[in-house]
Amino acid sequence: MSDAAETLFERIVAGEIPSDVVFEDEVTFAFRDLNPQAAVHVLVVPKKRYRNVGELAAADPGLLAAVVATAKTVAELEGILESGYRVVFNTDADAGQTVFHVHAHVLGGEQLGFFGSHAP
Numbered sequence: 001m002s003d004a005a006e007t008l009f010e011r012i013v014a015g016e017i018p019s020d021v022v023f024e025d026e027v028t029f030a031f032r033d034l035n036p037q038a039a040v041h042v043l044v045v046p047k048k049r050y051r052n053v054g055e056l057a058a059a060d061p062g063l064l065a066a067v068v069a070t071a072k073t074v075a076e077l078e079g080i081l082e083s084g085y086r087v088v089f090n091t092d093a094d095a096g097q098t099v100f101h102v103h104a105h106v107l108g109g110e111q112l113g114f115f116g117s118h119a120p
Helices: 008-013 053-059 061-077
Strands: 021-022 028-032 040-046 085-088 104-108
Touching: 008 028, 008 040, 028 061, 040 061, 053 061, 053 085, 061 085, 061 104
Parallel strands: none
Antiparallel strands: 021 028, 028 040, 040 104, 085 104
């Protein structure tokens, strides 16, 4: 990981930028996305910065497991555990990652479209 300037998410976790916090524990922080793509759209970030999910998995698989466990906790808190939810990690620019601090999108609360299909 580079020593680049603080990311937006680091500033949110530090409380420098206000957010609608859904859940926080010792190692993760979950807050509502400002541009929701579903009825429920919560971002889960590890408090320690890694650029993307691949970097996190290689460096700290236990922390990656904590991020995924927090995604499940968010689904419980948001009342979408039983109806279903999606967890998405965008990895790098071509996948749509715009903040280079790994984060999971927890989406649900409505019928989501099928993922990965496209017209020929």
